[in-house]
Amino acid sequence: MEHLYAVKSQKELLEYERFVSKIQPRLTAYLTFLKDAYQVCQLPRTIVWTSCHGATELFSDIPVPAYTNDYRVVMTPDVSAWRSVYLHQLDGLEAGETGHALRAYYETGLTENHILQILGHELAHHSPLFLDDFDSSRSNGIWFEEGMAEYISRRYFLTPSEYEAEYRCNKELVGLLNHKYGGHSLEEFGAATYAGDYASIFFEYWRSFLAIHQIVQKHGGDVRKVFASYHRWHETEHNMTLLDWFSGATIGG
Numbered sequence: 001m002e003h004l005y006a007v008k009s010q011k012e013l014l015e016y017e018r019f020v021s022k023i024q025p026r027l028t029a030y031l032t033f034l035k036d037a038y039q040v041c042q043l044p045r046t047i048v049w050t051s052c053h054g055a056t057e058l059f060s061d062i063p064v065p066a067y068t069n070d071y072r073v074v075m076t077p078d079v080s081a082w083r084s085v086y087l088h089q090l091d092g093l094e095a096g097e098t099g100h101a102l103r104a105y106y107e108t109g110l111t112e113n114h115i116l117q118i119l120g121h122e123l124a125h126h127s128p129l130f131l132d133d134f135d136s137s138r139s140n141g142i143w144f145e146e147g148m149a150e151y152i153s154r155r156y157f158l159t160p161s162e163y164e165a166e167y168r169c170n171k172e173l174v175g176l177l178n179h180k181y182g183g184h185s186l187e188e189f190g191a192a193t194y195a196g197d198y199a200s201i202f203f204e205y206w207r208s209f210l211a212i213h214q215i216v217q218k219h220g221g222d223v224r225k226v227f228a229s230y231h232r233w234h235e236t237e238h239n240m241t242l243l244d245w246f247s248g249a250t251i252g253g
Contacts, residue, residue, distance in 0.1 A: 001043055001044060001045065001046055001047055001073075002045065002046045002047075003020050003046065003047050003049060004046050004047070004048045004049070004072075005017070005048075005049050005050070006048055006049070006050040006054050006058070006059070007049075007050065007051070007054075008051070012051070016049045016077060019049075019077045019115075020049065020077075022112075023112070023115075023116055026116060026157075027116070027119070030116075030120055030123070030156060030157070031043070031123070033156060034123060034124065034126075034127065038124065038127040038129055038152070039127060039128050039129060040123065040124070040126050040127050040128075041128075042070075042126060042128075043123065043126055044068055044069065044070065044071055044072045044073050044126070045071055045072060046071070046072045046073075047072065047073045047074075047075070047119070048072050048073065048074045048075075049075070049076070049077055050074065050075075050076060051065075051076055051078065051081070052065045052076045052078060052081035052084075052085070054074075054076070055067075055074050055075060055076050059074050060074065062194060063194060063198065063201065064085070064194075064198075064201065065081060065082075065085065066118050066119070066121070066122055067122065068122040068123070068125055068126070073119065073122045073123065075118065075119060075122065077115050079110050079111075079112075079114075079115060082110060082114070082115065082118070083106055083107060083110055085198060086106045086110070086198075086202070087103065087106050087107070088197070088198040088199065089102075089173060089177075089198055089199045089202050089203075090102060090103055090106075090199075091197075091198075091199065092199075093176060093177075099176075101172075102169060102172060102173065105165065105169055109165060111162070113157050113158055113159065113162060114157075114158070114162075116157045117153045117154055117156075117157040117158055118153075119153075120152070120153030120156055120157050121149045121150055121152075121153040122149075123153075124148070124149040124152045124153055125145065125149050129227050129230075129231075130144075130145045130148075131230075131231065131234045132145075141187070141241075141242040142189040142190055143186040143187065143189040143204070143207075143208040143211065143242075143243070144208075144212070144230065144242055146189065146204075146205055146208045146209075147205075147208030147209045147210075147211055147212035147213075148212050148223075148226075150205065150208070150209040150212070151209060151212045151213060151216065151223070152223070154166060154209075167210075167213065170206035170207075170209060170210060171206075171210060173202070173203070173206055174203060174206050174207045174210060177199055177200075177203050178203075180199075180200075181196075181199065181200045181203040181204075182203075185241070185243065186204070186207060186208060186211060186243055187241050187242070187243055189204050189208060211243075211246075212226075215246050218246075229245070229246070230242070233245040
């Protein structure tokens with residue numbers, strides 16, 4: 001993959017180039033890991049590094065500044081931009097100890113590892129182990145791919161303590177936001193998800209991740225067994241949803 005830079009200033013270019021140079025060895029190792037563990041052989045042609053504004057308004061109207069397709073990954077490496085995006089999840093929540101803890105986490109807890117994890121999420125989507133083309137026409141099992149891409153990249157790039165912190169944070173947010181955005185099955189994760197605000201979008205991502213975390217635990221921590229079960233479901237007549245197949249119909253609901 002090539003690295004392209006869509007920037008407005010020399011300063012921004014130098015910052016992004018330094019970041020990419022620093023992460024390149026870890027990115028190379030991750031791509032080898034994806035190939036060996038998840039059969040990722042066909043990758044996008046390029047990663048376009050740009051600002052949050054560039055990712056969400058110039059290249060696309062997708063509200064989250066990281067996304068992928070067959071040709072390119074587009075994302076911002078700007079930690080401050082991601083901090084702002086994640087903090088928007090807390091808009092409208094009442095102040096309190098939980099709210100303060102979540103705010104403090106996003107204000108101070110995001111690191112280079114988290115940026116790499118976001119990139120790792122996008123690249124994990126290219127595993128052929130996900131058996132459907134990932135596009136807006138799908139309406140069954142998007143939660144599995146999104147949750148699994150999040151799980152794979154978090155387990156790889158985050159330290160155990162960072163992973164646990166993300167897990168706790170996501171669980172708290174799902175609990176806090178469930179009264180507003182819950183009440184429906186994860187199977188409804190789809191194109192309409194991106195029409196909401198940041199809180200409603202990430203609500204679906206986080207509960208998808210929590211569901212995958214629980215499913216992997218039920219399979220003894222072996223992601224390969226989870227994929228094998230997913231493939232068995234895919235070979236059935238689909239007389240039950242994937243969520244029901246994993247006996248997780250009420251997870252995060």
